[in-house]
Amino acid sequence: MADIKDVARQAGVSISTVSRVINGSKAVSDELKMRVESAINELGYRANSVAQGLKASKTNKIAIIITSVSRTFFTSVIEGANEVAERLGYSLLIAETHDKLDREIELIESFVSQWVDGIILASSAYAHDARTLQYIQRLESLEKKGRRIPVITLEYAMDSRYIDAVVIDYEKAAYDATSYLLKLGRRKIAHISLPKNHRIGRMRIAGFERAHEEFGVPYDPSHIIAGDYTTYSGYQVARNLIEEKHDIDAIFCANDQMAVGAIKACEELEVPVPEQIAIVGNDDIFAASIVSPSLTSISVPKYEMGAAAMRRMHEILQEDAAKHLRQIITLSTAFEERESTLKTAKHSLKYLEW
Amino acid sequence: MADIKDVARQAGVSISTVSRVINGSKAVSDELKMRVESAINELGYRANSVAQGLKASKTNKIAIIITSVSRTFFTSVIEGANEVAERLGYSLLIAETHDKLDREIELIESFVSQWVDGIILASSAYAHDARTLQYIQRLESLEKKGRRIPVITLEYAMDSRYIDAVVIDYEKAAYDATSYLLKLGRRKIAHISLPKNHRIGRMRIAGFERAHEEFGVPYDPSHIIAGDYTTYSGYQVARNLIEEKHDIDAIFCANDQMAVGAIKACEELEVPVPEQIAIVGNDDIFAASIVSPSLTSISVPKYEMGAAAMRRMHEILQEDAAKHLRQIITLSTAFEERESTLKTAKHSLKYLEW
């Protein structure tokens, strides 16, 4: 590839002049400008962004760290982030933690040494132990050349005064879903939750409880059972609930994967959905509209989550680092009613992309 | 962040010495080595890979260009590529074309100027026009500092003597699927194909035809109908076939999305699957095991496709560029028999990840 030297030689001008033309500085005579431009075209020159990066300490690369690209939830998040990134001129570096904190920490350090401009992070650091606290402190102090490398977390906000986040009002979403079931007349609602002590899981449980309280309906705490995200765990938990003859008429699941598992369990045990047991999922990933019966779900704006994170990242990168004010962007959810709670619900395949 | 100068100062040695210690050159006294190492630890120094990249003309970044991350097919491909990339020390840059050739071309140029070490490309350049030929020539000649930037295409091989590829034996896969249906006794098989003139689509049609010939079963060419990848198109085509009372007893679809659409059409029109119409998909994305009836599908090794591309990329980057020999890696498919062709087929949710 031609470099700026070649262009300068070809045009018979100095490197500085070429640089001026490229960066649109006014102070170049039309004569030279023309010569430089045609040299650029002839040689197909394009500035090397590695060198630019080194010079400017700015790479125009944003890293996005998620647990796994095959979690379709993140797929939409990435899509949103990428869309905005492209428009703003950033490239996206992607990496997966597979829910391993060690890996996550190593990735962070690697991206710092790559001088990414910012990091969008779906963290696996849920605990409250010393290691996690130390890690968060580290995240707060990432920098290149004295300038902070901003981190924006997805899904939940860290205990930090610096780290921005794009989150969902989980409590309200769970409240809405539960209220909906109660309004349908369901009185014995089970909840397949996230693993114990998961922050987001706890918020969902809080919403679940609040709805019951407000409706004056008691619930059985033993019907809040932890799953592990997977379809199979939803299947197992639902199957146990039914086989052990627990008296339930609805299941609210903390994600769609587990809800699909629950539907499969009902299908196998010939429990009619929604007649005997209504099922509500969470996230509204595309699979929700594909299963039979189609799955009623809390619709999380996944695409928007990625897009918002990237927009915010750009904002932060523009602003004066010294006066950074942490911002937590809370997105709200919608509710998609489908056949798993309402036999006659209709939905369209028309705009389904996957 | 500390740079190598800081480390040198802190350790009281020259920059060269620090560099030697880092890169494990033997010629350093234990004394100095120790001092440098503790300086590195104290300062938390890690080499800036932008500077390294500039110096070495090697960024350890591989770009992967796909149509869209939300196509779950690519999701698995990325996962495979990323897994291998991490092990080999590369970072993955990701970009989407949304099937626009203009965008694809621009992305290529952008990545060249970013000095990526290689590009893995799921191209949208299917046509045979002058523009495409010119584009392929450009792909063959990407370089940084005189060294070629290798391109490896996914899914199909370009008309090129240089560009490696990881592909599937589409003809055989379609042949297998069709033979399977014929063996089941189906005699009136429809095929919902990819858009007209799509190379891969044509190979599938060839396999479909060969199976019929070998079995001595005639087929109705009007039952090969192009879809457009989407669930909705599969739904529409299947619905038309049934409503217009075409006499068919099986549908082989060029992807799973369209197959799911076909299943939905049958469901709506109360045509029993597989009793009256058997349905076979293609790709075996996870949705195939979620729909009801679950979908029999040609299982494409998506993960392996990404992994193989990345391994090959690494090979090429190691070898002497002058003696590069183009290699086309053909992966073979498996066949997943499920309920859409065999009522009693069983499958497990246990290892399903999405």
Add this chain to the structure above:
DNA sequence: TTGAAAGCGGTACCAG
């Protein structure tokens, strides 16, 4: 308006 030169953070060569 133009060119020369310094410097971004490393690596590697050469001299001592």
Add this chain to the structure above:
DNA sequence: CTGGTACCGCTTTCAA
């Protein structure tokens, strides 16, 4: 075994 120095490609300051 160690340090000085040139250079990777670009931007920017300074001097002319």
